[in-house]
Amino acid sequence: MSEQRTGRCMCGAVRFTATDVPSKxxxxxxxxCRRWTGSALIGITVPTGSITWQGEAPSVIQSSDWAERGFCGxxxxxxxxxxxxQGDWFGNTxxxxxxxxxxxxxxxxxxxYIDHKPDSYAYAGMDGRRLLTRQECVEKFGVLDGGGPED
Known part of the structure; x- marks a missing residue:
């Protein structure tokens, strides 16, 4: 099930409305992701074209050869x-x-990247959740290999 949701940065300078937001x-x-978020990226994948930005535009950094990250300036x-x-994950945010x-x-x-999860935290309700190692991600998506500090 998809729905429309809104959000914003901490100070409110950058806001967004996203349609087609899935529940999973x-x-x-x-x-x-750990360095960017200070923990793990817990995220929702939405079609890039379904996001409308309001207020200030997000600042963007090319964080690897194949991906970028947006933040409030x-x-x-x-x-x-x-x-x-271009590939399996292109076109989504x-x-x-x-x-x-x-x-x-x-x-x-x-x-x-479950094999890179620090042992200092765990998430409840892990039964039935699909867990992929870094290598499994590389094999599945291809673009995830290279361009980062772990390589």
Whole structure:
């Protein structure tokens, strides 16, 4: 099920409305996501074209050879992760759950780079959740290999 949701950065300078927001999302434990978020990226994948930005435009950094990350130029809040290389993930934007005005109602159904998850935290309700290692992600999506500090 998809719906429309709104969100913003911490200071409110950058806001968005997203349509076609699914109810299911995932977690990424790769080193880049951990450094960007300070933990893990818990995100919801939405079609890039379904996001309308209001207020200030997000600042964008090319974070690897194949992806970019958006953030607020005023408060620094992480706003999105987006694959820029053509392939399976191109055309979608990963929005962190924490930037939605109402972060409730999402179900986390998968985790990637699970073999890079620090042992200092765990998520409840892991039964039935799909868990992928870094190597499994590389094999599945191809573009995830190279361009990052772990390689």
């Amino acid at each position: 999302g995932g977690i990424c434990h790769c080193e880049m 005023k408060c620094g809040s992480g706003l999105f992760f987006r694959v820029t290389l 990963e929005l962190p759950v924490g930037v939605f005005d109402d972060p409730n109602g999402f179900e986390i159904t998968n985790e990637i």
